[in-house]
Amino acid sequence: MNRRKTLFTSFVFIFLTFRYISVFAQQENVIYSDSTRKVESIGRRRALSILSDEDTVSASPIWPNINPKLFFQNVRNNVLYPNKINQGASTNFCSYAAFTHLMLKYKPDVYVRMLISLYRTGGANLEKKMLKPKKEILQAAGTLRHKGELDVLHADQMWFLTLADQFKGYLNVFDHKYNHGDENKIWAATNYAKFNTMLRYFTNFHIVSSGSDLFRPAKKDFYAYISRKLLEGVVILYLNSKYMHPTKYTAFTLRAPTHFVVLYEMYKVGDLIEIKYWDYGLKTVQLITRKRLYKMIFGVSTITTKVEDDTEN
Amino acid sequence: MILKTKTWVLLLFAATGLGSCSVQSERKSEKYYIKYADAIEELKRDYEKLYRVQPFSFGFTDRSYKHYAMEVTTDTLRYVYNSEVSRSKMYETIQKFNYDTVILRRMSERMKEIKCLWLTRPSFFLDGVKESITTLSFRSVSVEKPFVENKYYILIFPDHEFQNEEVKARIKKGDIVKIKDGLYFMIGNTFR
Numbered sequence: 001m002n003r004r005k006t007l008f009t010s011f012v013f014i015f016l017t018f019r020y021i022s023v024f025a026q027q028e029n030v031i032y033s034d035s036t037r038k039v040e041s042i043g044r045r046r047a048l049s050i051l052s053d054e055d056t057v058s059a060s061p062i063w064p065n066i067n068p069k070l071f072f073q074n075v076r077n078n079v080l081y082p083n084k085i086n087q088g089a090s091t092n093f094c095s096y097a098a099f100t101h102l103m104l105k106y107k108p109d110v111y112v113r114m115l116i117s118l119y120r121t122g123g124a125n126l127e128k129k130m131l132k133p134k135k136e137i138l139q140a141a142g143t144l145r146h147k148g149e150l151d152v153l154h155a156d157q158m159w160f161l162t163l164a165d166q167f168k169g170y171l172n173v174f175d176h177k178y179n180h181g182d183e184n185k186i187w188a189a190t191n192y193a194k195f196n197t198m199l200r201y202f203t204n205f206h207i208v209s210s211g212s213d214l215f216r217p218a219k220k221d222f223y224a225y226i227s228r229k230l231l232e233g234v235v236i237l238y239l240n241s242k243y244m245h246p247t248k249y250t251a252f253t254l255r256a257p258t259h260f261v262v263l264y265e266m267y268k269v270g271d272l273i274e275i276k277y278w279d280y281g282l283k284t285v286q287l288i289t290r291k292r293l294y295k296m297i298f299g300v301s302t303i304t305t306k307v308e309d310d311t312e313n
Numbered sequence: 314m315i316l317k318t319k320t321w322v323l324l325l326f327a328a329t330g331l332g333s334c335s336v337q338s339e340r341k342s343e344k345y346y347i348k349y350a351d352a353i354e355e356l357k358r359d360y361e362k363l364y365r366v367q368p369f370s371f372g373f374t375d376r377s378y379k380h381y382a383m384e385v386t387t388d389t390l391r392y393v394y395n396s397e398v399s400r401s402k403m404y405e406t407i408q409k410f411n412y413d414t415v416i417l418r419r420m421s422e423r424m425k426e427i428k429c430l431w432l433t434r435p436s437f438f439l440d441g442v443k444e445s446i447t448t449l450s451f452r453s454v455s456v457e458k459p460f461v462e463n464k465y466y467i468l469i470f471p472d473h474e475f476q477n478e479e480v481k482a483r484i485k486k487g488d489i490v491k492i493k494d495g496l497y498f499m500i501g502n503t504f505r
Contacts (some may be wrong), residue, residue, distance in 0.1 A: 242382070282389065286394070
């Protein structure tokens with residue numbers, strides 16, 4: 001009887017050990033894995049090498065208001081500090097900024113090639129689409145004001161305006177043409193389907209999305225679901241930013257998504273959840289309740305395919 | 314003709330209403346500043362002193378002024394904590410960045426006394442040059458009205474007088490109102 005008991009205990013111990021090891025192995029998120037870091041640094045070196053061969057003084061006749069010095073300085077800084085990319089003050093560029101942040105992290109060389117192609121020729125080829133900004137965009141880039149640091153980031157102005165001009169969703173149906181000040185309005189807005197389409201146009205990676213513009217993802221436990229997704233790949237959250245910085249001054253908060261952020265980490269701290277996410281040019285650490293997490297989130301997009309092991313040419 | 318007269322009366326009412334709103338707002342912020350001038354000046358000094366230790370924003374997120382919220386910003390990370398749900402983490406952060414807790418406590422007491430909502434120091438660009446201002450926001454204009462977007466009074470302390478033509482035009486237009494040298498006010502949609 002005693003022997004059976006010992007055998008059973010041993011089995012349980014071995015089972016738990018294996019389980020622990022397998023869970024621990026899964027914790028290697030693609031964002032933090034060594035191979036990804038390697039890909040990041042190789043991509044960055046390539047991007048800087050492309051930049052080093054460029055003529056950074058001559059102005060582009062296609063973009064009359066872009067200052068070449070500010071443009072190339074901006075591109076170089078974006079490559080060196082991908083977290084610093086910022087949508088600017090009071091614009092609707094959050095989706096484009098989140099997307100560019102990921103591009104700068106994982107494909108900085110592709111980003112640089114596209115920006116230079118846009119700057120020199122007024123167009124750029126994606127995997128599945130050609131970017132060809134309209135005349136009014138060519139005029140507007142470099143002229144945006146009262147947008148914080150974006151005022152002097154001419155490459156970001158060019159890139160965000162081009163993306164907003166070239167990708168359209170149902171929110172943009174009534175305002176297709178850019179007019180002065182439209183960067184703050186519905187012209188630049190991004191609905192969830194448009195954001196996911198944009199991701200798919202730029203990459204061959206597999207993208208899984210859950211959620212919508214009106215209804216939250218049909219998941220019982222958001223914490224468990226998002227934690228699982230973080231182990232599978234890069235996670236982008238579509239959320240209501242009013243719940244990120246809640247106040248009790250408003251009697252009514254519209255239950256609708258307003259913002260895109262890139263999620264990096266999520267832990268339980270007692271009854272609370274600590275999240276680390278990227279938006280507005282910085283990573284933010286914040287503690288929220290489970291209830292707030294539920295109220296906040298409307299969409300979870302995951303880029304699930306691992307970043308391929310790239311080799312230096 | 315009757316319809317026309319009615320329309321004119323309505324328009325006149327609307328115009329009077331708008332006019333009185335703007336006049337009232339102007340008076341309210343000036344009154345507020347005059348009433349709490351010493352406290353506001355001390356608060357500003359304390360805030361800017363601690364800001365030099367590590368940039369941060371500080372304020373309240375509830376109507377009863379019970380719960381503090383703090384956002385500490387480094388060049389790579391932003392820590393957002395409030396005393397309602399993350400009190401211990403907030404204290405950890407205060408200690409981590411070596412803020413003078415005596416000054417911080419004094420600040421929070423002053424803010425509660427004068428019902429100041431938020432203190433922050435945003436930056437922006439004027440003619441390609443980075444400028445920073447200290448702002449203090451208080452009292453929502455229409456906090457009691459449901460379905461109406463809240464408006465907040467914001468006192469602006471620029472580091473030096475505005476020389477930019479665009480800003481001067483906004484001052485002339487009345488978007489930004491000068492209270493005295495080095496002090497302006499405006500009405501905003503957000504308080505932080």
